[in-house]
Amino acid sequence: MYLSMSDRNGGKKDLAPPATGPAGPLQTPFRLSPVILWLGVVSMLTDVSSESVSAILPLYITGFLGLSAIAFGILDGINQGASAVVRIAAGYASDRIGSPKRVALAGYGLSMVARIGLLFASGFWALSAVVAGDRIGKGIRTAPRDALITVSAQPEHLARHFGVHRMLDNIGAAGGPLLAFFILMLMPNGYGTVFVVSLAFAIIGVAVLALLVPNLKTRQPGSAAPDSKTGPGRGFRWRLLREPGLGRLLVAAGLLGLLTVGDGFIYLVLQDRDSFAVQWFPLLYVGTNVVFLILAVPLGRLADRWGKARVFIAGHVALLACYLLAAAPVGGLGPTVACLVLLGAFYAATDGVLAALASQLTPPDKLATGLGAAQTVVALSRMTASVGFGVLWFALGPSVAMVVVGSFLAVGVVASWFILRGGLRQRPAA
Incomplete structure (x- = not known):
């Protein structure tokens, strides 16, 4: 299935709602592609694997291994940003060979191998x-996978299709921490058991991708590869960032990413405030991901109707509210649940929506490269945010550090709105 960029976005301005008349694009009935369904199953299995580990990693590092908050900040920064070193290259390779599945399979396979290392590290x-290693695998697979989603989706329902994928993805993201919770309830120091179960789910996910997801092409057979006239080995072309709207999107996403604290830190702030038992810690991840999977499709549909940039900015407003509530001196179950709801809403309003927005603003022959560029900017900025917040925590304490980051985020949300508003008034790339 081959889609031109004009087919995908119809040349419409994203900040304005699309046409709603009889010829409006949203009159086409929504149909879910089996490719997107199977990719969602792969992501679900892989997220059971990865999130069962992520849910116990803060406690494993700071409690079981006895490392400092700064050490956790560095590891969380690696977790957020290591994938950035390969995202653009993986996207470019996908566009170059026109076969995203092969590149995605390599990424999922590398993450599976990294799970073996957890048993010994x-x-x-x-x-x-x-x-x-695990995050580099994620960096390799993400842009090609999102390119497969884009070419399999109905253009007028693009964000909604991404929402369906993210919903399935987050069933696994909620199931992984829940699985870790039950293991730790039965075996208080059963970190090794969590690592073994994580490896098993990773193996199943790779098998489903290899056997059940078709090898769709993202360019016509025999057509020139991206930048082929520049000769082999020229790699990523920076002029891609000058596509109308895409450069501004990357600036806004990078600015907001610098002010996005890793989930583990938010949960550690809540645990520090309320001093609940450590075995309940994985349930914080469960709560966030349940909200994410519930809201992913509705907010994707809202983004298609109301405007992707608007929903993207609104998601960061929810994150700001989460920061301020986590830093508030009022504890208990109610404020904690409210933080998880706000954090889940943030991810539902930004993750798939950013991918849909980047794909809308990228030429079709450079689709995975553009997606990889957006993901790289977010990964690098969030890596910096995690390391910086670890230092702030050490210097100021958890609550004050959260207030400081929240104050900067409030300014960043306003600035990003004007950045996106100026860029997306232009006609998207065609």
Whole structure:
């Protein structure tokens, strides 16, 4: 299935709602592609694998291994940003060969191999290497996978299709921490058991991708590969960032990413405030991801109707509210649940919506490259945010550090709105 960019976005301005008359694009009935369904199953299985580990990693590092908050900040930064080193290259390779599945399979396979390393890593440097390997695998697979979603989706329902994928993805993201919770309830120090179960789910996910997802092409057979006239080995072309709207989107996403604290830190702030038992810690991840999966499709549909940029900015407003509520001196179950709802709403309003927005603003022959560029900017900025917040925590304490980041985020939300508003008034790339 081959889609031109004009087919995907109809040349419409994203900040304005699309046409609603009889010829409006949203009159086409929504139909879910089996490709997107199977990709969602793969992501679901893989997220059971990855999130069962992520849910216990803050406690494993700071409690079981006895490392400092700064050490966790560095590891969380690696977790957020190690994938950035390969995202654009993986997207470019996908566009170059026109076969995203092959590149995505390599990424899922590398993450599976990294799960084996968790069974043996016990020190800071060994854990850093394993986390980096897992995240590099994620960086390799994400842009090609999102390119497969884009070429399989109905253009007028693009954000909604991404929402369906993210919903399935987050069933796994909620199931992984829940699985870790039950394991730790039965075995208080059963971190090794969590790692073994994580590896099993990773293997199943790779098998489903290899056997059940078709090898769709993203360019016509025999057509020139991206930038082929520049000769082999020229790689990523920076002029891609000058596509109307895409450069501004990357600036806004990078600015907001610098002010996006990793989930683990938010949960540690809540645990520090309320001092609840550590075995309940994985349930914080469950709560966030349940909200994410519930809201992913409705907010994707809203983004298609109301405007992707508007929903993207609104998601960061929810994140700001989460920061301020986490830093508030009022504890208990109610404020904690409200934080999880706000954090889940943030992810539902930004994750798939950013991918849909980036794909709308990228030429079709460079689709995975553009998606990889957006993901790279977010990954690098969030890596910086995690390391910086670890230092702020050490210097100011958790609550004050959260207030400081929240104050900067309030300014960043306003600035990003004007950045996106100026860029998306232009006609998207065609």
